[in-house]
Amino acid sequence: MKTTAKIAVIILTGLVWAVPAASQDKGGLVKKQNSLNSEYSLAKDSNFYFVLDFLGRKLELRVRGMVLRSWSFQSMRFWGRPELSGNVELVRKTALRAPERIVIKPGGNAEKVEGAPAPVAKPTGTDPAEFNLEALELKDMPKKFSFDFDNGLRILVKTKKAASGGPVGSMREAWGWYVDLPLRNLFGAPAGTGLSELELTFDNEKDAQSIYWHFFDGIKGIIL
Amino acid sequence: MFVKRILIAAVALAYLGFLAVLGAAYLVGLKQASAWPPAGAGRAIADKDLPKVEKNVQQLEKRMSGLLPKGLYIVIDTAENRLYVKNGKDVVRTAVVSCGSGVVLEESGGKQRKWVFDTPRGEFSIKSKINNPYWVKPDWAFIEEGESIPKGLEDRIEAGTLGDYALGFGQGFFIHGTLYTRLLGRNVTHGCVRVGDEDLKAIFKAVPIGAKIYIY
Numbered sequence: 001m002k003t004t005a006k007i008a009v010i011i012l013t014g015l016v017w018a019v020p021a022a023s024q025d026k027g028g029l030v031k032k033q034n035s036l037n038s039e040y041s042l043a044k045d046s047n048f049y050f051v052l053d054f055l056g057r058k059l060e061l062r063v064r065g066m067v068l069r070s071w072s073f074q075s076m077r078f079w080g081r082p083e084l085s086g087n088v089e090l091v092r093k094t095a096l097r098a099p100e101r102i103v104i105k106p107g108g109n110a111e112k113v114e115g116a117p118a119p120v121a122k123p124t125g126t127d128p129a130e131f132n133l134e135a136l137e138l139k140d141m142p143k144k145f146s147f148d149f150d151n152g153l154r155i156l157v158k159t160k161k162a163a164s165g166g167p168v169g170s171m172r173e174a175w176g177w178y179v180d181l182p183l184r185n186l187f188g189a190p191a192g193t194g195l196s197e198l199e200l201t202f203d204n205e206k207d208a209q210s211i212y213w214h215f216f217d218g219i220k221g222i223i224l
Numbered sequence: 225m226f227v228k229r230i231l232i233a234a235v236a237l238a239y240l241g242f243l244a245v246l247g248a249a250y251l252v253g254l255k256q257a258s259a260w261p262p263a264g265a266g267r268a269i270a271d272k273d274l275p276k277v278e279k280n281v282q283q284l285e286k287r288m289s290g291l292l293p294k295g296l297y298i299v300i301d302t303a304e305n306r307l308y309v310k311n312g313k314d315v316v317r318t319a320v321v322s323c324g325s326g327v328v329l330e331e332s333g334g335k336q337r338k339w340v341f342d343t344p345r346g347e348f349s350i351k352s353k354i355n356n357p358y359w360v361k362p363d364w365a366f367i368e369e370g371e372s373i374p375k376g377l378e379d380r381i382e383a384g385t386l387g388d389y390a391l392g393f394g395q396g397f398f399i400h401g402t403l404y405t406r407l408l409g410r411n412v413t414h415g416c417v418r419v420g421d422e423d424l425k426a427i428f429k430a431v432p433i434g435a436k437i438y439i440y
Binding site (some may be wrong): 001032033037039040046080105107133179182207215216 | 228249284327
């Protein structure tokens with residue numbers, strides 16, 4: 001009798017576990033189908049596109065289904081309308097200190113946006129990586145910036161270092177995130193213009209800089 | 225004294241009002257977050273449709289893998305100044321290169337033309353392979369040096385600058401050698417991709433005409 005009861009308990013437990021697992025599998029399969037459909041519509045053209053995978057905590061640059069670069073983010077937080085997933089297009093990238101190109105006008109006045117003469121190396125040490133070049137390089141890219149997408153989503157990208165701008169910077173950031181954003185969201189919500197803001201923090205500052213480098217206006221992507 | 229109390233009461237009221245509004249903002253935020261994902265999203269699938277969805281997923285995966293370039297191809301990261309020769313998902317060779325400087329050159333007089341020295345980004349293919357290439361200096365090369373633009377073609381030709389090999393990928397852009405090997409790994413070029421001698425030789429010998437190049 002006891003054995004029968006034990007078996008019944010085991011079977012019932014199995015059923016309780018199995019039903020949600022099966023439904024999760026189904027959900028996962030449909031999700032996979034949708035994401036593959038979205039990606040195929042982008043990958044069949046020769047253009048670069050990106051995939052932002054929340055659960056996988058990674059952002060990838062791809063072409064033809066092939067991953068060119070992958071960046072893992074350390075943390076993320078979000079405010080506003082959560083309808084993020086789907087196909088998006090980058091409308092604008094904004095940085096407080098956007099990099100500027102060096103303009104050379106031989107015969108005229110060399111300017112620096114405006115710099116000086118042609119890209120000539122000025123050795124400051126023995127390591128070629130230390131040469132100060134008249135060029136736009138990865139190290140000139142901002143470590144904190146935002147992307148605005150056509151569906152109203154704004155993604156703020158930053159590095160841990162860029163985030164800690166001293167006590168004043170931290171206070172300003174906390175005010176922005178915990179007071180300003182909720183209030184803007186509140187007053188925009190009834191009109192349907194509530195914001196949708198996602199913040200991604202990267203450990204490595206080069207990651208943020210290379211994202212700025214590789215993401216150009218008009219790039220399309222998928223948010224999973 | 226009375227005025228002071230009124231002022232304190234007004235400040236306290238304003239502060240409480242602010243807290244109330246902020247509280248409402250957080251409630252709205254929570255409500256929005258709890259509404260996601262939308263009910264039934266990704267779950268509405270009947271058992272009888274399951275095989276169909278599975279088949280669809282398999283087909284899509286097959287189509288996706290069919291998009292990958294066949295044989296050897298080149299991938300260039302302009303930010304890191306790295307070139308990868310790949311076969312499928314495997315990296316066959318990695319080389320340190322120099323890509324475009326991003327500098328803008330403006331012609332002061334004459335036609336007041338403008339050049340941006342970026343390495344073009346996108347999908348390309350190798351269109352030509354040249355042994356012992358000569359550089360036919362374009363107008364900007366003279367303007368940059370503050371020299372007058374020559375009329376004859378022979379005055380534009382320069383030997384040795386591009387190394388032993390060049391692989392053209394259209395619009396006047398090449399993967400070629402360099403005399404300035406110390407600057408490999410930095411963004412210094414006028415748009416072409418400069419490669420060290422050994423790597424250039426290996427790439428030139430391995431990668432055929434028509435092979436894809438992805439520059440990002």
